[in-house]
Each structure stands twice: as C-alpha cells, then as structure tokens.
Amino acid sequence: MNLRARFFNFSPRINFSRLFIYGLPLVLSLYFALTVLWPAWQDYQTKKTLYEEKKALISRYQERLTKDKPKLEKELAQTKNLGEKVFVGLDPYIIISELEKDIKDIPQLNLRSFRIIKRKKLTPQVEKIKLLLVLEGDVKGLLSLLEKLNKTEKALRISRMTISSRFFRRAYIINLNLEIEALYSQEAL
Structure with a gap:
C-alpha cells in the first residue's frame, strides 16, 4: 500500500536546469525558423513567381518580335531612305x-x-x-x-x-x- 500511496501522491518535481537545457534549443530553433527561415522562404516564393512572370513575358515578347520583324525591317529601310531625302x-x-x-x-x-x-x-x-x-x-x-x-x-x-x-x-x-x-x-x- 505504501507503493500505491506514493503513486497517487506523486508530485513531479520541476527541475528548471533540465527544462532550460532541453527547452532552450527548441525555443532557439523556433525563433530562428520564424525570424530567418520564414522570411527567406517567402522571399524565395515571390522571386520564383516573379521569375515565372518575367519568363512568360519574355516568351511573349519574342513571339511578337518574330512576328513584327519584317515590318520593323521595312520601317528601318524607309528611315534610311528618309535620311537621304532630308x-x-x-x-x-x-x-x-x-x-x-x-x-x-x-x-x-x-x-x-x-x-x-x-x-x-x-x-x-x-x-x-x-x-x-x-x-x-x-x-x-x-x-x-x-x-x-x-x-x-x-x-x-x-x-x-x-x-x-x-x-x-x-x-x-x-x-x-x-x-x-x-x-x-x-x-x-
């Protein structure tokens, strides 16, 4: 019975030095994740989406340039002719x-x-x-x-x-x- 009384009257003793030793790395890693890793991840995501948008924009401009290239060459020839007439x-x-x-x-x-x-x-x-x-x-x-x-x-x-x-x-x-x-x-x- 003595054992049962000890079991029911069990009050855990808090050892602050152990809590500090085991909890400090956890708190520091959480702090590091929130202050360094999370903003870096968000910055990476925004740069990635911006890169994809720019890539799509470049491909669209290249299509437009190949489509308008003969027209631009014709205008350049007209400009050279104008230079001779001025x-x-x-x-x-x-x-x-x-x-x-x-x-x-x-x-x-x-x-x-x-x-x-x-x-x-x-x-x-x-x-x-x-x-x-x-x-x-x-x-x-x-x-x-x-x-x-x-x-x-x-x-x-x-x-x-x-x-x-x-x-x-x-x-x-x-x-x-x-x-x-x-x-x-x-x-x-």
Missing part, C-alpha cells in the same frame, strides 16, 4: 543654297529674293521648313525649274505658287512666288 546642314539656309544652285543652271530664271517663312519641329531631329522664293523669268525657265524640282530626290513640296506677268521691253516677264516646304535636319539620320 536636307542636312548647320542651318535651314542650306535648302536655299541648294535650290539656288538649281536656279542658276537655268538661264531664263533669276532668283530675286528668298525668305524662311515658318519652321515646325516634326521630331526632335527633323524640322519642316517653309520657304518663299521670289523668281523672275519666262515660261521655259519656269518649266525647267518645275522639272528639276520634280526629279530631285530631296523631300520638297510646292505648297503654293503665284504667277504674275508683265510686259517689259517687248517681252513678257513672269514674276513667280513659290512657297516650298522641305524637311531639314542638323544631323544626318
């Missing part, structure tokens, strides 16, 4: 100097005056320049100038042409006002 120089008066060379080749036509009317930026590199040329001559000179402007490879367009004539020393002289629009760039495209 007047390139330090200032827009390069357009007038080139037109003046063409006009000097025509003996029936004289350049009386010129002026830049308007400048408009189309892109950061290209400007649209509107010029006014005042010419004097005859019909043959006008026709040869129009033929030269038509054959030129530069980007020129006659936006307005005003013709007036006068009788001077037994001949008719034509006064011609040409408004010409041209593309200009300071740097080669």
Whole structure:
C-alpha cells in the first residue's frame, strides 16, 4: 500500500536546469525558423513567381518580335531612305543654297529674293521648313525649274505658287512666288 500511496501522491518535481537545457534549443530553433527561415522562404516564393512572370513575358515578347520583324525591317529601310531625302546642314539656309544652285543652271530664271517663312519641329531631329522664293523669268525657265524640282530626290513640296506677268521691253516677264516646304535636319539620320 505504501507503493500505491506514493503513486497517487506523486508530485513531479520541476527541475528548471533540465527544462532550460532541453527547452532552450527548441525555443532557439523556433525563433530562428520564424525570424530567418520564414522570411527567406517567402522571399524565395515571390522571386520564383516573379521569375515565372518575367519568363512568360519574355516568351511573349519574342513571339511578337518574330512576328513584327519584317515590318520593323521595312520601317528601318524607309528611315534610311528618309535620311537621304532630308536636307542636312548647320542651318535651314542650306535648302536655299541648294535650290539656288538649281536656279542658276537655268538661264531664263533669276532668283530675286528668298525668305524662311515658318519652321515646325516634326521630331526632335527633323524640322519642316517653309520657304518663299521670289523668281523672275519666262515660261521655259519656269518649266525647267518645275522639272528639276520634280526629279530631285530631296523631300520638297510646292505648297503654293503665284504667277504674275508683265510686259517689259517687248517681252513678257513672269514674276513667280513659290512657297516650298522641305524637311531639314542638323544631323544626318
């Protein structure tokens, strides 16, 4: 009976040193898991999903690039052609100097005056320049100038042409006002 009394009256003694020795590693490992491993795992998961999204995005862009590559090459060729058509120089008066060379080749036509009317930026590199040329001559000179402007490879367009004539020393002289629009760039495209 003595044994039974001891069994029912059993009160476990708490040994704090043993509890500390066995519980401390458990508490430290739990603390390490919550402060280091869990944030690292979450960071890994977010980076993994981000990587998968970027991978899908890259594959989508590669598909789009292969689909649009011929179109982009065509636009690049057009840009190179545009670079050949644009007047390139330090200032827009390069357009007038080139037109003046063409006009000097025509003996029936004289350049009386010129002026830049308007400048408009189309892109950061290209400007649209509107010029006014005042010419004097005859019909043959006008026709040869129009033929030269038509054959030129530069980007020129006659936006307005005003013709007036006068009788001077037994001949008719034509006064011609040409408004010409041209593309200009300071740097080669």
